[in-house]
Amino acid sequence: MKKLKIIVVAGSLFIVSAVTLTNCVSLKVTAKNGALLWGDNCKRCHNTPSPVDFTDELWETIGMHMQIRANLTDKETKKIVEFLQSAN
């Protein structure tokens, strides 16, 4: 069990370092479009949803739900909903 713990901790540190380095070149949040924000944010908890699975009206309700539940910013939510509505 101890070996497993060491492997998990070492592996996690390696991944965190790699991710930290690769993240430094990303755009700032406010400069991102809806598609990028959709890709970045949804997968933090679940797989990214397919735009065609809900109508424009339903995306509006789901967007508001996610803004409150996942503490998305107002701008992020608007851009993501607009993207989903345009892509379905």
Added chain:
Amino acid sequence: MKKLFYIPAIFLLVTGITLGQDNSPSEQNQKTANTKFILTGFGFGGMGIEGTGDEQKSTFGETGFSPIFLWKQSDRIFFESELEFELKEEGTEIGLEYANISYIFNKYMTLRAGKFLSPFGTFQERLHPAWINKLVSKPLGFGHSAVGPTSEIGFDLRGGIPLYHCKLNYSIYVSNGPKLNNGSDMPEETGMLKYENFIDNNLNKAIGGRFGLLPFPNSSVEIGASYQTAMVGDKDDSLYENIRAQMFAVDFSLVKGIKFLKGIIDIKGQFSQVNVDKADYFDPLDTTGMAYTFENITQVYYGQLSFRPAMLKNKLIKNIELVGRYATLMSPEESKWGEEEKQLTIGINYWTSWRTVIKFNYQMIRHGHDSEEENAFLIQFAIGF
């Protein structure tokens, strides 16, 4: 007989209200446009083979259905509610997981009132639904008999704030808080906190919150810290009314597509600690009437790693996900419920769509140092809708 009276009465009432409204097409369209309602939720079914040594049991079960009602009444007002139907040995158990109304004050501030999933940590609020949780089971201490609150009844102020390359999110709440089991009910759980405090057992209110920081602009990393404090004893119970519980948690999440691995790595973890003031408790079965006490500190943590080669072209392999999770629960050694439990779960998931998954898990749980290991093979089919 009574039903025969109620049915026509309800029919007349509904008809009356409907006829009493102005049904001009323009106003009807306006109403449809303003009110946006959606019935969503998730369901799951599965089976398990579990036990220790020769004492094995195998059963289909673990079936649940959780409809979620979302209603956007306007750009500022939102209602959400989740019901929970689950098969138990005694029959179907129905629960109100949450029901709350939100009012969006401005871009950075939303007020919620009602019963809501606790923002203490992230597992309960964001990751517990069967189609999101990557394993069949929940981590030790994060299920219904949880270490730390799973839901709150009260008010919650929350929001997300962009900060150039970073993002901050916060949640500050006031709620009934947990109550202390002083041993009068279920003496084997004396000193344990009960979080389902629907009618507050005292005049004190719990105050808590969580702050999350997403340091990178692609939101791939989130680090959170949570805290809650509350008096937990019953009002007018001179022995326990000043007993305070303080709890804190730290959580971590990293979700990132790694090009050279052609997949998405997802790492999640949470550590929670619950401290309850030391108190004297009495065992009703102890005829001497002597009090006993213990350091009432409970700790729990889990770490989970998953990988899905979602960037591969092969349709079969890109939908496979490998998951592993390790969890530990340490409850007070000198209490009647104290023990150390360890849980290791590994699994393979197959995603048939972004919200439908079949999970195959193997799980090992060890209670204490000397007990035999409990093994389980679990299968679950979960769907979000």
